[in-house]
Amino acid sequence: MKLDIDIVKIDASYVHRLDALKRLVSYARAHVRHVVVEGVETPEHFKNALLARATHVQGRFIAEEAPLVALPAVANDLASRSASSGRSMVGEGRA
Numbered sequence: 001m002k003l004d005i006d007i008v009k010i011d012a013s014y015v016h017r018l019d020a021l022k023r024l025v026s027y028a029r030a031h032v033r034h035v036v037v038e039g040v041e042t043p044e045h046f047k048n049a050l051l052a053r054a055t056h057v058q059g060r061f062i063a064e065e066a067p068l069v070a071l072p073a074v075a076n077d078l079a080s081r082s083a084s085s086g087r088s089m090v091g092e093g094r095a
Contacts, residue, residue, distance in 0.1 A: 008032050012039020012059070018048050025052040 008028040014021045015037055028035045037049040040059030049057045063074045 006032055007034040007036060009036040009038055009058070010054070012037075015039045015041075015045045015048055015059075018051060021048055021052040025054050029053065029055070 008031075010021065010024050010028070014024060021037065025035050025037070034056060035054045036056040036058055037045075037052065037054040038058045040046050040049055040057040040061045042061055045059065046057060046061050062078060066074055
């Protein structure tokens with residue numbers, strides 16, 4: 001049976017273990033288009049996700065949980081932080 005899957009989310013428990021995260025992301029990217037690393041809560045976690053070549057990240061480093069109606073404000077805050085750091089925090093996370 002073939003499943004039509006285009007996104008894989010990797011559990012937050014792997015964000016601390018770079019070698020394991022790299023292996024999981026590599027395997028997932030060989031089979032799907034989008035790989036999300038969950039639990040990105042610090043700059044180190046974000047760096048690990050980038051080094052592992054995840055395409056997307058999810059976690060409090062990017063934004064706190066918010067109702068959907070707050071999405072424009074969250075996006076503006078993220079864009080401001082990204083511009084001030086000189087580094088993109090959104091989009092394809094290819095290092």
